[in-house]
Amino acid sequence: MAGGGGGEETNLEYTPTWVVAVVCSVIVAMSLAVERLLHYTGKYLKKKKQKPLFEALLKIKEELMLLGFISLLLTVFQNRINTICISKHLSGKWLPCKKEDDTSTAHFQTSFSSFTSGNARRLLAEASASTDHCDKEGKVPLLSTTALHHLHIFIFVLAIVHVTFCVLTILFASAKIRQWKHWEDAIQKKEYDSEEVLRTKFTNVQDHAFIRDRFLGIGKNLTFLGWLQSFFKQFYASVTKDDYTTMRLGFIMTHCRGNPKFNFHKYMIRALDADFKKVVGISWYLWIFVVIFLLLNVHGWHAYFWISFIPFLLLLAVGTKLEHVINQLAQEVAEKHAAVEGDLVVQPSDDHFWFHRPRIVLLLIHIILFQNAFELAFFFFIWVQYSFDSCIMGEVGYIIPRLVIGVLVQFMCSYSTMPLYAIVTQMGSTFKKAIFEEHIHEGLAVWAKHAKMNKNARTTATETGSTTTPVDPKETSQSHDEPTKEAEIQHDPSIQGPKEM
Structure with a gap:
C-alpha cells in the first residue's frame, strides 16, 4: 500500500495534490448542484403554496440523508468488517451464484465481481491484510472489499x-x-x-x-x-x-x-x-x-x-x-x-x-x-x-x-x-x-393559538386569585386581522362537525 511500487495501490501520501484537488472539486460541485436544486425546488413549492409537496420534498431529503448515512457507516467500518472471519463451510452456503471452483477461496471473494473489470479486482489488494489474517486461521473474510464497494453502489x-x-x-x-x-x-x-x-x-x-x-x-x-x-x-x-x-x-x-x-x-x-x-x-x-x-x-x-x-x-x-x-x-x-x-x-x-x-x-x-x-x-x-x-x-x-x-x-x-x-x-x-383551503388553515391555527393562550391565562388567574385576565400584547396587535379570518371561517360552508382523518 505504501510507496510508489509497481503493482501496489498508492495512498494519499504518494498521490499528486492536483489530482486530489480536482476529484474533490468535482464531487463537491456535484453535491452542491443537487443541494441547490432541491433548495430552489422547495422555494418554488412554497411560493406556489404547495405545502404538502414541500413536505414530501423534505421527506425525500431525509431519505437521501439516511441512505447517505448508511453508506458512510459502511465506509467507516469497512476495515473492521474485513477483519471479521467466518468458516469456509459457512461461506459456501446460500450463494447468489454457483461456485465453479470450491478449492479457491479467492474465487469466492470475487464471486460478486467475476463479471466486472480489473478495477474491481484491484480493490481486493486493499484488503490483503485482512485476507491474510483470515487465511492464517483457516477462514475467509465476512465481506470482501469488492462486495462492500458494490453494496455502496446498490444503496x-x-x-x-x-x-x-x-x-x-x-x-x-x-x-x-x-x-x-x-x-x-x-x-x-x-x-x-x-x-x-x-x-x-x-x-x-x-x-x-x-x-x-x-x-x-x-x-x-x-x-x-x-x-x-x-x-x-x-x-x-x-x-x-x-x-x-x-x-x-x-x-x-x-x-x-x-x-x-x-x-x-x-x-x-x-x-x-x-x-x-x-x-x-x-x-x-x-x-x-x-x-x-x-x-x-x-x-x-x-x-x-x-x-x-x-x-x-x-x-x-x-x-x-x-x-x-x-x-x-x-x-x-x-x-x-x-x-x-x-x-x-x-x-x-x-x-x-x-x-x-x-x-x-x-x-x-x-x-x-x-x-x-x-x-x-x-x-x-x-x-x-x-x-x-x-x-x-x-x-x-x-x-x-x-x-x-x-x-x-x-x-x-x-x-x-x-x-x-x-x-x-x-x-x-x-x-x-x-x-380546508390554506387561508382557513391559518385562521384555525390563529384561533387555536389564542384560545390556548386565553385558557392558560384564566388558569393562572384562578391559581393566583386574581380577578383580571392578563392580555397578551401580541393578541392586541393582531386584533385587527382576526375578524377577517374569523369571518372566513364562519362563512366557509365546509367547516363542520365530523372528525378529520
Whole structure:
C-alpha cells in the first residue's frame, strides 16, 4: 500500500495534490448542484403554496440523508468488517451464484465481481491484510472489499430509483385527476341551489347511469360476480363521469352541509398531495423487506422472479377493492330506494373498507411502490455492475417477465390506482384536513393559538386569585386581522362537525 511500487495501490501520501484537488472539486460541485436544486425546488413549492409537496420534498431529503448515512457507516467500518472471519463451510452456503471452483477461496471473494473489470479486482489488494489474517486461521473474510464497494453502489441506485418512481407516480396521478376537471367545471356551471333541488321531480333509481353501471341486481348471494366485475373494471373506465358526480355529491352532502359551490376536484388534488408525502418515505418495515429479499437471492431459487408478483398481486387486490367500494355504494342506494328526489346521493361510510380504515389502502400502495422500485433498482444495478449475462441476473425467461411486471405495476399504480384511491377514500366516514383551503388553515391555527393562550391565562388567574385576565400584547396587535379570518371561517360552508382523518 505504501510507496510508489509497481503493482501496489498508492495512498494519499504518494498521490499528486492536483489530482486530489480536482476529484474533490468535482464531487463537491456535484453535491452542491443537487443541494441547490432541491433548495430552489422547495422555494418554488412554497411560493406556489404547495405545502404538502414541500413536505414530501423534505421527506425525500431525509431519505437521501439516511441512505447517505448508511453508506458512510459502511465506509467507516469497512476495515473492521474485513477483519471479521467466518468458516469456509459457512461461506459456501446460500450463494447468489454457483461456485465453479470450491478449492479457491479467492474465487469466492470475487464471486460478486467475476463479471466486472480489473478495477474491481484491484480493490481486493486493499484488503490483503485482512485476507491474510483470515487465511492464517483457516477462514475467509465476512465481506470482501469488492462486495462492500458494490453494496455502496446498490444503496445509491436504490435511492435514485425510488425517488424517481415516486416523482413519476405523483406526476401521472395528478395528470389523471386533472383530466376530471372538466367534469367539475360542468357541474359548477349548473349553479343550482337547495330550493331548485327540492323542486326536482322524483326519478326511478334504475334510471340513473351510476346505478345501471355499478349495480348488478344480484343481491348478496352471488357476490362473486360483483367482485369479478370490480376486478375487470379497474382496467378500463375505472372512474366515469357518473361515478365522479355521484360520489362528489355524497361527499358534499355528508361533510360540507350540501354546499354546491364546494370545489371537490381541488380538494382531491390537495388530498393527493398530502398523501404523497407518506408514499415517498422508506419506513422501517420496508427495510425489513429489503433484508429479506437480499437473503432469498440464492442460486436456483429464482426468488426475485417470484417476489416480483407480490406488488402486482397487491395492486390488483387494491384496485379490485376500491372498485368494489363504488359498487357497494350503488347497491346500498338501489336496495333502500326505488325512487329518489333530485340527484342520486350515496352515503359515505368506513364500513366499506378493510378493517373500517381507508388509510390501510394507502399503506398497501406504499408497499407496492417501494417493492416495485426495489425490484427494478436491483435489475439496473446488476445490469450496470455485472452485465446482463451475470449469473445473478438469472435466465432470460425469468428476466423479461420481471421487467414487464415492473413497468405494468408502475404505470397502473400511478395512472389508475392512485387516482382511484384519491376519490374512493373520500367515501369514508371522516374527512381529511385538506378539505380546508390554506387561508382557513391559518385562521384555525390563529384561533387555536389564542384560545390556548386565553385558557392558560384564566388558569393562572384562578391559581393566583386574581380577578383580571392578563392580555397578551401580541393578541392586541393582531386584533385587527382576526375578524377577517374569523369571518372566513364562519362563512366557509365546509367547516363542520365530523372528525378529520
